[in-house]
Amino acid sequence: MILHGHAMAGRQPQPWLVFLHGFSGDNREWQPVGATLENFPRLYLDLPGHGGSAALSIASFAEMDALLRATLVRYNILNYWLVGYSLGGRIALYHASQKPAGLNGVIVEGGHPGLIDDNVRAARLIADRQWCERLRQQPLAEVFDAWYRQPVFATLHEPQRAALVALRSKNNGTTLAAMLEATSLAQQPDLHSALRAVPFPIHYLYGEHDSKFQALATHVTRHCHAIPAAGHNAHRDNPAAVASALARILRLEIKDTL
Numbered sequence: 001m002i003l004h005g006h007a008m009a010g011r012q013p014q015p016w017l018v019f020l021h022g023f024s025g026d027n028r029e030w031q032p033v034g035a036t037l038e039n040f041p042r043l044y045l046d047l048p049g050h051g052g053s054a055a056l057s058i059a060s061f062a063e064m065d066a067l068l069r070a071t072l073v074r075y076n077i078l079n080y081w082l083v084g085y086s087l088g089g090r091i092a093l094y095h096a097s098q099k100p101a102g103l104n105g106v107i108v109e110g111g112h113p114g115l116i117d118d119n120v121r122a123a124r125l126i127a128d129r130q131w132c133e134r135l136r137q138q139p140l141a142e143v144f145d146a147w148y149r150q151p152v153f154a155t156l157h158e159p160q161r162a163a164l165v166a167l168r169s170k171n172n173g174t175t176l177a178a179m180l181e182a183t184s185l186a187q188q189p190d191l192h193s194a195l196r197a198v199p200f201p202i203h204y205l206y207g208e209h210d211s212k213f214q215a216l217a218t219h220v221t222r223h224c225h226a227i228p229a230a231g232h233n234a235h236r237d238n239p240a241a242v243a244s245a246l247a248r249i250l251r252l253e254i255k256d257t258l
């Protein structure tokens with residue numbers, strides 16, 4: 001069993017770029033940005049419960065990581081960078097904390113390194129389980145209209161919010177709920193200390209209007225990059241700026257990259 005993905009060959013012998021979307025997204029999410037990095041082989045994955053992996057489910061971060069590793073093996077990906085947005089960023093950070101062979105680096109956009117306070121974790125578990133119940137019981141258009149009115153999405157204008165609600169409503173509420181249950185921030189280990197010990201670079205992108213994740217960025221790494229004119233979903237709000245940030249980071253970190 002492996003994750004569904006969309007692979008694109010690179011023009012040069014470079015490390016693979018493996019892209020992980022956020023909650024309720026799919027493998028298409030990163031493709032406009034990834035297409036600007038055509039020198040690199042790219043793999044755009046669908047997370048469990050999403051897109052072409054909708055029928056797949058996992059019960060923990062450890063199971064998610066095992067499934068990601070099995071997928072990399074199946075694609076014969078031996079040297080790679082992970083690029084993850086939000087939930088995908090959290091999964092990338094968990095993978096990085098395991099210090100897997102072959103991981104050259106991680107680029108996270110708006111990913112949380114984990115909760116420290118037990119009371120905050122308990123409250124988050126209650127809140128995410130309420131979202132799970134709504135995803136299972138209510139029309140997705142209603143759920144995502146509420147989802148994109150959360151503070152972290154406050155920068156969205158109505159047309160942007162409406163477009164996201166329409167896009168995200170083309171999901172399966174039951175399988176989304178199972179993934180949120182398993183990979184809720186409340187279920188994620190606190191990765192702060194593990195991430196300080198990794199031998200490879202971690203870069204952190206955040207939308208300049210995403211104050212919550214701007215504040216978290218320096219908890220993850222000193223390599224932090226503000227994306228102008230963007231909120232939480234920076235690659236959707238300003239794909240050109242995210243594409244140039246990725247190109248800049250990869251040029252900096254990978255010698256002889258044109």
Ligand SMILES: C=C(O[C@H]1C=C[C@H](C(=O)CCC(=O)O)[C@@H](C(=O)O)[C@@H]1O)C(=O)O
Nearest residue numbers: 022023024085086087088090150152233
């Ligand atoms: C509301 C918060 O957390 C959720 C928001 C972002 C994450 C995500 O992947 C959303 C993708 C999107 O809708 O564009 C999601 C996650 O990491 O699972 C969080 O549950 C918050 O304030 O932290």
